[in-house]
Amino acid sequence: MSAVTPFRIAVPDAVLADLTARLANTRWPEAECVDDWSQGIPLAYTRELAGYWARGYDWRAREAALNRFDQFTTEIDGLDIHFIHQRSPRPDAFPLLITHGWPGSVVEFQKVIEPLTQAGFHVVCPSLPGYGFSGKPASTGWGTSRIALAWDELMARLGYDRYGAQGGDWGAVVTTQLGRNAGRCVAIHVNMPIGRPPKDLADPSEEEQHALAAMAQRKKWGIGYSTQQSTRPQTLGYGLVDSPVGQLAWIVEKFWEWSDCDGHPENVFTRDELLDNVMLYWVTASAASSARLYWENAHGGRDTGPVTVPTGVASFPKEIIPMPRHWCEDSYRITHWTTMPRGGHFAAFEQPELFAGDVAAFFDTVR
Numbered sequence: 335m336s337a338v339t340p341f342r343i344a345v346p347d348a349v350l351a352d353l354t355a356r357l358a359n360t361r362w363p364e365a366e367c368v369d370d371w372s373q374g375i376p377l378a379y380t381r382e383l384a385g386y387w388a389r390g391y392d393w394r395a396r397e398a399a400l401n402r403f404d405q406f407t408t409e410i411d412g413l414d415i416h417f418i419h420q421r422s423p424r425p426d427a428f429p430l431l432i433t434h435g436w437p438g439s440v441v442e443f444q445k446v447i448e449p450l451t452q453a454g455f456h457v458v459c460p461s462l463p464g465y466g467f468s469g470k471p472a473s474t475g476w477g478t479s480r481i482a483l484a485w486d487e488l489m490a491r492l493g494y495d496r497y498g499a500q501g502g503d504w505g506a507v508v509t510t511q512l513g514r515n516a517g518r519c520v521a522i523h524v525n526m527p528i529g530r531p532p533k534d535l536a537d538p539s540e541e542e543q544h545a546l547a548a549m550a551q552r553k554k555w556g557i558g559y560s561t562q563q564s565t566r567p568q569t570l571g572y573g574l575v576d577s578p579v580g581q582l583a584w585i586v587e588k589f590w591e592w593s594d595c596d597g598h599p600e601n602v603f604t605r606d607e608l609l610d611n612v613m614l615y616w617v618t619a620s621a622a623s624s625a626r627l628y629w630e631n632a633h634g635g636r637d638t639g640p641v642t643v644p645t646g647v648a649s650f651p652k653e654i655i656p657m658p659r660h661w662c663e664d665s666y667r668i669t670h671w672t673t674m675p676r677g678g679h680f681a682a683f684e685q686p687e688l689f690a691g692d693v694a695a696f697f698d699t700v701r
Contacts, residue, residue, distance in 0.1 A: 435503020464623030482511035513641035529661035563628035571622025592679035594652035646670035646696030652678030
């Protein structure tokens, strides 16, 4: 068994100096030909946010804030995995594994880790392979099924023979697989459930019409990033790893599109929060390695089948595709479903109180 080694984020000064120089030397495109975000993140806002990144954002203060959490690395299946492991002071604490997705990171959970530990959970938040401070796979095969096996090994290594798992985006896919595997994972909670419309859907309800419209909108306008990352992640990586503004734009556009932000990401996130997440991609040069998870799953790195353990779902109204409950019941053994009043894809980041409250309420039923 590999050692579990304490870890602290400590970005070298040279990396920050290089970032400042690259931001100053950005070669900008002309402005978009529309007065909205329909051609992508607008030039004026991108320049404004990049200017704040260069001259107003204090990474050292943000780094110190992230380092308030206990962090570690350990080698699993030949790959170094970075994770937060924040223990609860409660003697009856229940282990809870929380997984992020793309274009997120462990930064997404910084507002819910402490409330969850206070609510009686030992919280484990790993960085996906190829993301953040985890290692980058040097060979193929690291799809979500393999990640789920690695996560189960991580929990066993930490001494947890019974735990719950939670996730959204790719984290929901990994968490769903943990629910299929069962074993040490005794229950799961997702905020992006996997579902599908019935084949014989003839007279859709208003809720189903809304979901079908979201699916059609996404198919027409919202899958360009996924197609590129599923097919040519390496080609994409050259531009994003070289250009901080390119990396910023690629990520922040999704925080606009997928969050419940009423048309602007800074209606729900601060600039510092947006840049904290971008920084975990920039300082680790992980644009290509993170995108390869899409390629892996396009090439069969993902299992199917129903989840057999109790499942909780938090359904946020601005999720990419808000799934009706009955569309998901073939995939999960749903014992808890909460329809949230607000919030989107980045649930823990956008609505930490709603998120943490629902997660705690569900897992309290399986302690």
